[in-house]
Amino acid sequence: xxxxxxxxxxxxxxxxxxxxxxxxxxxxxxxxxxxxxxxxxxxxxxxxxxxxxxxxxxxxxxxxxxxxxxxxxxxxxxxxxxxxxxxxxxxxxxxxxxxxxxxxxxxxxxxxxxxxxxxxxxxxxxxxxxxxxxxxxxxxxxxxxxxxxxxxxxxxxxxxxxxxxxxxxxxxxxxxxxxxxxxxxxxxxxxxxxxxxxxxxxxxxxxxxxxxxxxxxxxxxxxxxxxxxxxxxxxxxxxxxxxxxxxxxxxxxxxxxxxxxxxxxxxxxxxxxxxxxxxxxxxxxxxxxxxxxxxxxxxxxxxxxxxxxxxxxxxxxxxxxxxxxxxxxxxxxxxxxxxxxxxxxxxxxxxxxxxxxxxxxxxxxxxxxxxxxxxxxxxxxxxxxxxx
Ligand code: PLP
Numbered sequence: 001x002x003x004x005x006x007x008x009x010x011x012x013x014x015x016x017x018x019x020x021x022x023x024x025x026x027x028x029x030x031x032x033x034x035x036x037x038x039x040x041x042x043x044x045x046x047x048x049x050x051x052x053x054x055x056x057x058x059x060x061x062x063x064x065x066x067x068x069x070x071x072x073x074x075x076x077x078x079x080x081x082x083x084x085x086x087x088x089x090x091x092x093x094x095x096x097x098x099x100x101x102x103x104x105x106x107x108x109x110x111x112x113x114x115x116x117x118x119x120x121x122x123x124x125x126x127x128x129x130x131x132x133x134x135x136x137x138x139x140x141x142x143x144x145x146x147x148x149x150x151x152x153x154x155x156x157x158x159x160x161x162x163x164x165x166x167x168x169x170x171x172x173x174x175x176x177x178x179x180x181x182x183x184x185x186x187x188x189x190x191x192x193x194x195x196x197x198x199x200x201x202x203x204x205x206x207x208x209x210x211x212x213x214x215x216x217x218x219x220x221x222x223x224x225x226x227x228x229x230x231x232x233x234x235x236x237x238x239x240x241x242x243x244x245x246x247x248x249x250x251x252x253x254x255x256x257x258x259x260x261x262x263x264x265x266x267x268x269x270x271x272x273x274x275x276x277x278x279x280x281x282x283x284x285x286x287x288x289x290x291x292x293x294x295x296x297x298x299x300x301x302x303x304x305x306x307x308x309x310x311x312x313x314x315x316x317x318x319x320x321x322x323x324x325x326x327x328x329x330x331x332x333x334x335x336x337x338x339x340x341x342x343x344x345x346x347x348x349x350x351x352x353x354x355x356x357x358x359x360x361x362x363x364x365x366x367x368x369x370x371x372x373x374x375x376x377x378x379x380x381x382x383x384x385x386x387x388x
Contacts, residue, residue: 006366008325010207010300011156011184011357016251017209023254024211027247034244035235044246051253058208058256059182059201060192061218067239068216068249072183072204073105074229075217078240079179079200080110082145083227091224093177094144097136099128099151099162100344106150106181106202107340111229120151124346125295126160128167137174147176153185153196157341157355158292159301161189168197177224183207183215187259188267188298193220205248209359210255214248266360271299273358273367278302280371285378291345291353302356309381311352317380318354321373325356 007015027047032040034048048068056063069075084091096112099120109117118136121129128151140147149171154161164180171178180198182191187208193201198220205214217239219225225239232241281288281304289305306314311327318325338349347353356370 003322006323006369008323008356008358008362008366008370010359011159011355012326013206013212014209014359015361016211017255017258019258020205020210020251020254024247024251027250030246034246035233044244047250048244048246051249051256054253054256055203055216056218058186058191058259059203059216059218060190060194061201061220065193065218065220065222066216067219067236068214068244068252069240070213070245071206071215072103072181072202073215075202075204075215076105076179076181077110078217078229079202079219079226080106080112080148080150081226081229082112082116084224085227086224092145093148094142094146095140096148096150097133098149101126101155101158101160101341102150102152103156103181103183106152106179120149122344126155126158126292126341126345127295128162130163130166130170133167133170137170137176140174140176142175147171147174148179149176150179150181152181152183153191154182154189154298155292155341156184157339157353158303158345159184159298159357160292161185161296161298164196164198172197184298187255187263188300190263193218199224205252205255208255208259210252211248214245214252216252267299270358270360270362273362273364274299274302274356276364277356277367277371277374281374281378284371284375285381288378289353291342291347300358303353304356305347305351305353306378306381307351308384309351309377311354314354314377317377318370318373321376323370323373325354327352327354 030043032044034044052063052066055066082093095116096109097118097120098107101122120133151162151167153164168178177199179200181202183204186203201218203216206212230241235241287307291303315327342349
């Protein structure tokens with residue numbers, strides 16, 4: 001009998017939770033439009049509004065601050081724009097500063113033109129260079145409009161967690177707006193708009209066990225809102241037109257409820273599994289480089305380079321042994337591109353790195369099996385004379 005495959009690519013997408021699946025299916029069975037005033041419509045409206053409360057709770061925000069979108073990419077494209085409104089007053093932003101390790105959804109800059117963008121470097125440890133941020137904002141031309149800064153809470157490749165509260169204080173001093181991509185952090189670290197000091201937060205359903213195709217932009221106090229990306233019937237208070245995808249939103253909410261439950265206990269168990277795997281990896285290959293091991297990092301992620309082993313070769317070797325992991329982030333073509341995150345951290349990106357990302361349903365047996373595959377791959381590398 002073929003051995004069951006082991007899924008260790010939760011940062012690409014988390015397996016759909018049964019609770020989320022059930023919520024999607026039951027919402028699919030309600031035949032109405034959430035904007036209709038009849039009973040069927042009101043039933044779906046109730047689901048969407050209850051979901052708004054759940055997603056707000058996940059983000060440590062108010063329900064009114066949540067705008068549903070088709071995912072984090074859309075939320076990023078919605079908020080990353082020079083055109084804002086404060087009530088009825090239009091407001092123009094001057095420039096967007098993004099950290100060098102942002103996910104492409106943010107790094108592409110949304111509706112900002114290239115010449116309106118600046119990059120914030122990171123240290124070799126993968127942390128945003130706050131001195132450089134200070135300098136960039138200090139040199140910002142206020143005449144052009146307010147600055148906007150985008151820094152992710154946790155990186156999708158390394159899992160490294162940024163000191164967002166410290167970054168927010170700098171941004172505030174310079175009168176800027178802070179956008180935080182919390183896609184990978186949601187359900188793994190507690191979120192609070194207030195504690196983070198973020199003006200905008202971005203979250204995605206499928207990274208927390210909900211269905212793909214739902215996400216949200218959370219806007220603190222709804223004080224300043226971006227000009228809509230999608231125009232039409234005025235749903236989501238005019239911020240995002242189009243009939244709400246109620247089934248996906250319902251699934252997103254079910255996953256959000258699970259994501260806030262026993263967070264510390266869940267992450268403690270996951271960290272223990274990840275640490276055990278890393279101990280085994282270091283034992284099998286003492287020269288393995290674990291990126292971000294010395295700074296705050298998500299409990300579920302290990303991003304490593306085995307000197308002499310190309311990430312693509314490693315990924316195929318693990319896959320053939322039944323372990324699904326990734327070489328950096330998954331891009332649409334399925335090809336493995338060079339990691340801009342490794343480049344930003346000052347590593348030679350040609351060799352690349354492998355990412356193992358686990359979650360709540362990962363078992364001890366799976367970790368042992370993965371460690372055994374790692375041992376095989378490391379032994380093969382030694383045999384070919386590539387180990388240091
Ligand atoms: N931001 C981060 C950090 C991500 O990891 C991802 C997904 O890979 C996204 C944004 C995009 O999310 P979505 O698939 O919901 O558009």
